[in-house]
Amino acid sequence: MKKHTGDIIKEYRLKKNFTQQQLARNICSTQHLYRLEKSKRLPSGYIVNELAKKLGKDFLKNIYSPVCVWEIKM
Secondary structure (H helix, E strand, O other): OOEEHHHHHHHHHHHOOOOHHHHHOOOOOHHHHHHHHOOOOOOOHHHHHHHHHHHOHHHHHHHOOOOEEOOOOO
């Protein structure tokens, strides 16, 4: 089943028991993370790498896997 980038970000954030504020700290604004999780914005390579530092290598594998849809939801 295909998942949007935002679905994967939120899934891994919840697995690690982070709030949006905790995950966004020193990476981006909480509002930007909210938009990423809703797939209203696509993450830059920098943001993906910074999120991976907090969320782990499995996050990185999944965000770049064929099941991940890199499209903005309308």
